[in-house]
Amino acid sequence: MKVGVRVMPKKDVLDSQGRAVEKTLKHHGKQLLGCRVGKFIELEIDAKDKEEALRKAQEITEFVLYNPLIESYELELQE
Template sequence: MKIRVDVKLKNGVLDPQGRAVAHALHTLGFDEVADVRIGKAIELEVNETDKEKAKARAVEMAQKLLANLVIESYTVEVLG
């Protein structure tokens, strides 16, 4: 079963990479871009047939390793 974990910085946490990308986009003429936040997407293939169990395990993985809970938030989606 495939699972996607999206991790991004919490609101209020400085995102220097996002600011650099926003600046570059403005330089290229994309002035309509107001803000950019950079995150990461992690796709997992797990050996589990029960969607709820697979999601629960992915939440555990996110909390223990994949996200820094002090400065990042995450979402977990079962893709099938």
């Protein structure tokens, strides 16, 4: 089963990559209200059901894929 992991900077943490993208776009005349840069990871997990796949993905994510001090994450099953 495939599980998508979306990792984003927490709202109260300065997102320097997002700021750089926003600044560049505005410099080139593109109007936007904001920009935040994160990452998307697709995990292919050996699991017998959806619950087990999500549990394993959560364990992997919390072990190595995100920093709880500055990031949050969301999991979603991929079709």
